[in-house]
Amino acid sequence: MAKKHILIVPGDGIGQEVTTVGKQVLDRIAEKFGHEFTYDEALIGHVAIEATGDPLPEETLVKMRASDAILFGAVGHPKYDNDPSAKVRPEQGLLKMRKELGLYANLRPIKLFDELLEASSIKPEILKGSDILFFRELTGDVYFGKRERLDDGNTAYDTMIYSKYEVERIARKAFEAARTRSKKLMSVDKANVLESSRLWREVIQKIAPEYPDVEVEHQFIDAAAMLLIKDPRRFDVVVTGNLFGDILTDEASQIAGSMGMLASASVGDSTGVYEPIHGSAHDITGKGVANPLASVLSAALLLDISFGLKAEADAIIAAVDKVLKDGFRTRDIANSETPADKILGTDAMGAELLKHL
Amino acid sequence: MAKKHILIVPGDGIGQEVTTVGKQVLDRIAEKFGHEFTYDEALIGHVAIEATGDPLPEETLVKMRASDAILFGAVGHPKYDNDPSAKVRPEQGLLKMRKELGLYANLRPIKLFDELLEASSIKPEILKGSDILFFRELTGDVYFGKRERLDDGNTAYDTMIYSKYEVERIARKAFEAARTRSKKLMSVDKANVLESSRLWREVIQKIAPEYPDVEVEHQFIDAAAMLLIKDPRRFDVVVTGNLFGDILTDEASQIAGSMGMLASASVGDSTGVYEPIHGSAHDITGKGVANPLASVLSAALLLDISFGLKAEADAIIAAVDKVLKDGFRTRDIANSETPADKILGTDAMGAELLKHL
Numbered sequence: 001m002a003k004k005h006i007l008i009v010p011g012d013g014i015g016q017e018v019t020t021v022g023k024q025v026l027d028r029i030a031e032k033f034g035h036e037f038t039y040d041e042a043l044i045g046h047v048a049i050e051a052t053g054d055p056l057p058e059e060t061l062v063k064m065r066a067s068d069a070i071l072f073g074a075v076g077h078p079k080y081d082n083d084p085s086a087k088v089r090p091e092q093g094l095l096k097m098r099k100e101l102g103l104y105a106n107l108r109p110i111k112l113f114d115e116l117l118e119a120s121s122i123k124p125e126i127l128k129g130s131d132i133l134f135f136r137e138l139t140g141d142v143y144f145g146k147r148e149r150l151d152d153g154n155t156a157y158d159t160m161i162y163s164k165y166e167v168e169r170i171a172r173k174a175f176e177a178a179r180t181r182s183k184k185l186m187s188v189d190k191a192n193v194l195e196s197s198r199l200w201r202e203v204i205q206k207i208a209p210e211y212p213d214v215e216v217e218h219q220f221i222d223a224a225a226m227l228l229i230k231d232p233r234r235f236d237v238v239v240t241g242n243l244f245g246d247i248l249t250d251e252a253s254q255i256a257g258s259m260g261m262l263a264s265a266s267v268g269d270s271t272g273v274y275e276p277i278h279g280s281a282h283d284i285t286g287k288g289v290a291n292p293l294a295s296v297l298s299a300a301l302l303l304d305i306s307f308g309l310k311a312e313a314d315a316i317i318a319a320v321d322k323v324l325k326d327g328f329r330t331r332d333i334a335n336s337e338t339p340a341d342k343i344l345g346t347d348a349m350g351a352e353l354l355k356h357l
Numbered sequence: 358m359a360k361k362h363i364l365i366v367p368g369d370g371i372g373q374e375v376t377t378v379g380k381q382v383l384d385r386i387a388e389k390f391g392h393e394f395t396y397d398e399a400l401i402g403h404v405a406i407e408a409t410g411d412p413l414p415e416e417t418l419v420k421m422r423a424s425d426a427i428l429f430g431a432v433g434h435p436k437y438d439n440d441p442s443a444k445v446r447p448e449q450g451l452l453k454m455r456k457e458l459g460l461y462a463n464l465r466p467i468k469l470f471d472e473l474l475e476a477s478s479i480k481p482e483i484l485k486g487s488d489i490l491f492f493r494e495l496t497g498d499v500y501f502g503k504r505e506r507l508d509d510g511n512t513a514y515d516t517m518i519y520s521k522y523e524v525e526r527i528a529r530k531a532f533e534a535a536r537t538r539s540k541k542l543m544s545v546d547k548a549n550v551l552e553s554s555r556l557w558r559e560v561i562q563k564i565a566p567e568y569p570d571v572e573v574e575h576q577f578i579d580a581a582a583m584l585l586i587k588d589p590r591r592f593d594v595v596v597t598g599n600l601f602g603d604i605l606t607d608e609a610s611q612i613a614g615s616m617g618m619l620a621s622a623s624v625g626d627s628t629g630v631y632e633p634i635h636g637s638a639h640d641i642t643g644k645g646v647a648n649p650l651a652s653v654l655s656a657a658l659l660l661d662i663s664f665g666l667k668a669e670a671d672a673i674i675a676a677v678d679k680v681l682k683d684g685f686r687t688r689d690i691a692n693s694e695t696p697a698d699k700i701l702g703t704d705a706m707g708a709e710l711l712k713h714l
């Protein structure tokens with residue numbers, strides 16, 4: 001029996017709606033498997049700016065540090081996107097959280113549910129059997145290098161920067177994972193142009209001999225973005241930097257048919273953060289149609305990775321599989337053949353899921 | 358009747374094989390339409406390093422400046438990719454050429470030949486009707502910012518940098534093009550994180566009112582990489598920076614079924630450079646199987662953009678269409694249903710094409 005304290009950080013937009021379902025699922029798991037989960041909630045992003053002026057209030061950070069794991073929603077608001085000169089921005093909260101908690105490894109499993117094989121824009125025969133695990137570095141790169149305006153505001157730069165120890169610690173996580181899977185690791189960089197990528201590649205090459213059972217392949221980011229669509233089965237464990245990882249994993253969401261199905265785990269020095277890879281989606285916020293399954297699957301990752309509760313995580317995945325097999329869909333994963341009464345809103349999908357837990 | 362001097366720069370790998378066919382097509386066009394094209398040839402990349410020690414010898418640059426247009430092959434060699442510490446690299450020649458010739462606008466039309474609708478890994482019903490024109494900025498960004506090793510070689514950085522005038526000149530080209538098409542422009546950046554992207558977005562927003570007939574949409578690079586696969590028809594004219602453009606256009610090649618079909622034009626202050634978007638492909642070099650159609654279509658772009666010879670360019674595109682309609686394929690665009698006698702090598706595909714010119 002596990003006794004754990006979980007912090008729910010819904011953030012912006014549909015974050016609130018989907019984490020509500022994620023928490024219901026955690027609750028049900030605690031009940032069913034006899035664990036004791038306590039919860040607290042905290043603000044981040046646009047809602048935190050509105051309430052306190054700060055996208056990551058000190059109070060949130062204190063609660064994060066005091067928790068055993070964090071179930072996270074999403075961050076962002078269109079208001080800032082259309083105002084490039086805004087000084088305080090929701091994303092600053094997200095980036096600061098990653099840095100402060102030392103969340104240097106972002107794991108994004110791209111798992112295809114059989115039932116959704118047809119939901120993708122990619123041909124089923126190309127997709128079938130795809131199973132990818134991304135390791136995106138999360139606390140370095142151009143996300144955290146120095147940035148500045150020069151020349152009376154007419155020039156702007158950002159610094160893409162990596163140190164060897166940063167590459168090494170994420171690479172080791174990826175090599176270890178490759179060992180437990182197909183023993184294939186793809187490292188993605190742009191070493192034909194970038195010095196930071198050449199450093200990246202050097203580190204991978206240096207530690208590779210310590211994992212002689214793992215076959216290493218290097219790809220340039222442009223080629224990888226192309227190959228991911230052309231031949232997704234060629235990918236297994238992938239390790240890459242923060243920016244390239246951001247791009248590749250969003251692109252890879254199309255392999256799973258929808259962003260609404262994909263969960264991620266951010267881990268590192270302390271408390272892990274579990275969140276959907278989708279964003280705040282303000283266009284559908286408040287309509288009750290958001291797909292809660294990515295948050296539910298994030299809860300499964302949380303149980304598995306932070307608490308070591310594998311059977312509990314598997315029970316959640318099986319329940320997701322079951323509702324899909326029963327034909328239930330949220331709007332984003334429905335198609336023209338889905339009967340209208342099988343298209344569920346956020347809460348109804350949550351309720352359907354709970355029936356199988 | 359036009360009198361023009363064309364420089365052929367085959368570069369590395371399959372560059373030699375495919376530009377040979379491209380040149381044959383230019384020759385035939387000259388003959389048929391009564392133009393006088395003279396040619397010269399020059400070295401770049403790995404072959405130039407081998408011959409002179411310099412990836413862009415001064416002699417090549419002089420010839421480039423003296424020509425009316427350049428038909429380019431590809432640059433790169435696996436030898437350097439596996440040696441991150443190499444000081445002299447083929448790609449330096451390519452980047453220096455872009456900078457020296459002021460080739461700030463890279464145009465990449467993603468045009469789908471009907472016959473190849475099935476060649477893509479994306480579903481035909483998603484693809485049908487896609488027609489995208491990318492404007493990739495080509496002489497700025499992290500490709501040309503300061504890069505360096507620090508800290509005894511343990512840290513490396515690259516600088517992602519843009520000045521307003523650089524964004525403005527490429528944006529104007531894209532806005533102008535949008536006017537001649539569906540009047541839709543998508544600008545891609547990462548303004549929720551990067552200062553250089555916020556500057557990019559500011560410039561787009563500032564000049565947009567001068568093109569009131571063009572509808573502007575901003576997307577983040579991660580979302581764009583996802584949407585491109587989910588819904589390619591949503592894209593029409595796209596403008597983006599050098600790095601994001603590199604990634605997105607390679608990814609977009611899958612819309613056309615193969616890299617082997619895509620041409621690009623790099624234009625700016627002086628002589629334009631026309632080249633396939635594929636690379637040197639050393640794995641198939643010398644085997645005579647490379648698809649020459651991207652080089653052929655690059656020749657068409659050359660005639661159209663640098664010489665204003667639209668009818669001549671259209672004749673080439675029609676010939677490509679015809680050989681595809683006749684069922685001929687190179688290996689990269691063939692599928693399991695292509696009869697063996699319709700699968701042609703590089704030269705045979707060239708010969709087949711010339712029959713229709």
Ligand SMILES: CC(C)[C@H](C(=O)O)[C@@H](O)C(=O)O
Pocket residue numbers: 075076091094246549550579
């Ligand atoms: C919101 C944004 C800053 C963030 C990122 O780029 O990391 C998001 O796209 C993600 O992938 O978590």
Ligand SMILES: CC(C)[C@H](C(=O)O)[C@@H](O)C(=O)O
Pocket residue numbers: 192193222432433448451603
């Ligand atoms: C070879 C490489 C440096 C080049 C680039 O990144 O620009 C290539 O990928 C391209 O797109 O022309």
